[in-house]
Amino acid sequence: MARHQTSALLRERGQRRPEHLTERRARPPIVELRKVGKVYPGGHVALERVSLRVDRGEFVFLVGPTGCGKSTLIKLLIRELEPTQGEVLIAGRDIATLPDKRIPHLRRRIGTVFQDFKLLPSRTVYDNVAYALQVIGASRAEIRSKVPDALRLVGLADKTGNYPDQLSGGEQQRLSVARAFVNHPPLLLADEPTGNLDPATSVGIMQTLYRINKTGTTVVVVTHDREMVDKMRRRVIALEAGHVVRDQAAGRYTDEESTREFAARLRDEMGVEDEAY
Amino acid sequence: MSRVLFFIGEGLRALRRSAAPGVASIVTVAVTVLLLGVLIPVLQTTGGKTDEVRDQVGLNTFLYDDATPEEIAALETEIQGIAHVESVEFISKARALEILRDRLEAEDKADLTEQLPGARNPLPASFKIKPDNLDNLESIRSALTPPGAAGTPEPISPIIEEVVDSRDEASSIRTVTGAVKWFLIVIAALLVIASLLLVGNTIRLSIYARRREVEVMQLVGATNWFIRWPFMVEGLICGFIGGAIAVAILFLGKEAVVDPLADSVNLISGEETIAFAKLVLVLLGVAMAVSAIGSGITLRRFLRV
Ligand SMILES: Nc1ncnc2c1ncn2[C@@H]1O[C@H](COP(=O)(O)OP(=O)(O)OP(=O)(O)O)[C@@H](O)[C@H]1O
Ligand SMILES: [Mg+2]
Numbered sequence: 374m375a376r377h378q379t380s381a382l383l384r385e386r387g388q389r390r391p392e393h394l395t396e397r398r399a400r401p402p403i404v405e406l407r408k409v410g411k412v413y414p415g416g417h418v419a420l421e422r423v424s425l426r427v428d429r430g431e432f433v434f435l436v437g438p439t440g441c442g443k444s445t446l447i448k449l450l451i452r453e454l455e456p457t458q459g460e461v462l463i464a465g466r467d468i469a470t471l472p473d474k475r476i477p478h479l480r481r482r483i484g485t486v487f488q489d490f491k492l493l494p495s496r497t498v499y500d501n502v503a504y505a506l507q508v509i510g511a512s513r514a515e516i517r518s519k520v521p522d523a524l525r526l527v528g529l530a531d532k533t534g535n536y537p538d539q540l541s542g543g544e545q546q547r548l549s550v551a552r553a554f555v556n557h558p559p560l561l562l563a564d565e566p567t568g569n570l571d572p573a574t575s576v577g578i579m580q581t582l583y584r585i586n587k588t589g590t591t592v593v594v595v596t597h598d599r600e601m602v603d604k605m606r607r608r609v610i611a612l613e614a615g616h617v618v619r620d621q622a623a624g625r626y627t628d629e630e631s632t633r634e635f636a637a638r639l640r641d642e643m644g645v646e647d648e649a650y
Numbered sequence: 651m652s653r654v655l656f657f658i659g660e661g662l663r664a665l666r667r668s669a670a671p672g673v674a675s676i677v678t679v680a681v682t683v684l685l686l687g688v689l690i691p692v693l694q695t696t697g698g699k700t701d702e703v704r705d706q707v708g709l710n711t712f713l714y715d716d717a718t719p720e721e722i723a724a725l726e727t728e729i730q731g732i733a734h735v736e737s738v739e740f741i742s743k744a745r746a747l748e749i750l751r752d753r754l755e756a757e758d759k760a761d762l763t764e765q766l767p768g769a770r771n772p773l774p775a776s777f778k779i780k781p782d783n784l785d786n787l788e789s790i791r792s793a794l795t796p797p798g799a800a801g802t803p804e805p806i807s808p809i810i811e812e813v814v815d816s817r818d819e820a821s822s823i824r825t826v827t828g829a830v831k832w833f834l835i836v837i838a839a840l841l842v843i844a845s846l847l848l849v850g851n852t853i854r855l856s857i858y859a860r861r862r863e864v865e866v867m868q869l870v871g872a873t874n875w876f877i878r879w880p881f882m883v884e885g886l887i888c889g890f891i892g893g894a895i896a897v898a899i900l901f902l903g904k905e906a907v908v909d910p911l912a913d914s915v916n917l918i919s920g921e922e923t924i925a926f927a928k929l930v931l932v933l934l935g936v937a938m939a940v941s942a943i944g945s946g947i948t949l950r951r952f953l954r955v
Contacts, residue, residue: 477874495667510653
């Protein structure tokens with residue numbers, strides 16, 4: 374398993390584990406699926422006997438052809454859907470056992486970038502991000518300080534007053550990313566966060582996700598972008614027709630690369646010239 | 651506190667975005683409250699009138715002037731013995747005159763009794779008989795004047811000149827006010843229901859227009875009440891505006907029409923009418939309650955959160 378590989382690697386090199394990894398052993402994995410199956414009403418089998426675990430602080434790619442069940446898996450994690458078989462555990466707790474009243478609290482601890490963005494059409498860019506903070510009862514001062522930061526990070530600082538329908542597809546996607554991490558959730562799920570973006574902007578988003586991951590947030594990214602996955606050298610879980618067909622930590626996996634180094638290497642390897650934003 | 655402001659902001663935002671249903675429910679609430687504002691004082695007044703009438707109901711047994719004190723005392727005992735009599739009050743000729751004087755004085759009219767020739771007292775002495783229950787009035791009357799040999803009622807005592815049933819008059823007043831009262835109450839109830847439904851409908855349209863948004867809110871971790879409150883506030887704002895409009899119209903109406911009339915029309919200005927400030931509070935309370943219930947019911951039924 375990736376966990377053992379990583380920690381073995383670290384011990385060999387005699388380095389201290391990064392802060393966010395120290396508690397790995399004591400605490401249960403942040404995400405764990407046990408023989409999860411999902412059959413949609415009508416009989417379509419979207420997932421079958423999927424078992425996997427993601428530890429705190431990991432950066433994981435979820436790949437696979439269209440219709441293989443990636444979004445379904447993400448929806449199971451926030452209990453937008455319930456599995457027909459098996460268990461979905463978040464931080465060691467089977468979320469099927471959560472009372473309905475606790476579901477909002479689960480979702481607040483998980484930032485989600487939805488494949489279809491799910492923005493609030495009647496709110497401005499600023500208010501869309503602010504909503505994620507209002508939901509958790511943040512103070513006005515907190516909102517005023519955090520929202521601009523999040524928007525700057527995704528390069529939307531100059532579009533705060535726009536409504537979602539006044540944004541390009543890529544901008545909507547970045548807004549969705551900003552909303553997902555504005556309250557610094559311990560787990561970030563991103564369903565195709567670069568699906569509509571040009572390579573340069575994609576690198577920008579990945580850089581943002583990488584930076585978020587560096588602060589200790591576990592990040593799960595769904596993507597079709599083979600090239601990006603290869604370059605990022607992170608753990609990759611591949612799904613096919615509802616089954617996990619591959620789960621491996623790819624390439625020279627290192628936690629020590631700085632965000633800037635990471636972005637530089639990525640741009641270089643993907644042949645992207647200048648900073649996207 | 652900032653939460654409350656947030657919810658109020660959200661409610662206003664929703665009303666701004668789709669004004670038409672909001673306006674419809676504001677108007678209905680206003681009409682309802684306006685009618686209640688007229689009905690409540692009217693009901694209060696007619697209520698007061700019937701109470702007064704009920705108090706006066708009884709049998710007045712008028713006596714001939716030549717009745718001796720012994721005869722009167724004997725009759726009083728006899729009347730007290732009749733079933734269903736609650737109280738008997740003897741009103742002497744002098745007392746009757748006094749009552750008349752008092753009444754004239756109370757109504758600011760000239761004391762006509764002073765002009766009576768030779769200070770003669772024309773009023774008869776009487777027994778004022780109160781029944782234990784209004785429905786027993788008739789049985790008391792027939793006990794006082796049982797049918798004689800000729801089939802016509804014969805008084806039980808020769809000193810009785812006449813038995814007057816004040817109920818003949820009273821009951822007609824009572825049934826009229828009773829019918830009017832019920833009619834008004836039914837109309838008021840229907841209006842309240844209509845505004846409940848219209849406020850509910852406004853909220854339903856609002857929920858429908860924002861169902862996608864509600865779904866998104868749920869997915870980013872909003873609790874049910876965090877989603878519900880803005881809708882609730884939207885309903886309350888409709889109720890408050892409607893209520894305020896109605897109160898404003900009532901106030902203008904009171905100033906322009908009722909107060910000038912009040913001097914001449916006894917019906918509206920009776921002391922039983924509740925004070926206007928109290929009425930305003932009651933009406934605004936009703937408006938808010940109606941809209942809160944209207945939105946609450948709708949949220950329960952249509953907002954699947
Ligand atoms: N609500 C639904 N009802 C029935 N079938 C569904 C439903 N949602 C998804 N499916 C089916 O389940 C399968 C998996 O869907 P899912 O959205 O998880 O795919 P995906 O891997 O995210 O694909 P993509 O890469 O195109 O987003 C698909 O075949 C899809 O048609
Ligand atoms: Mg998908």
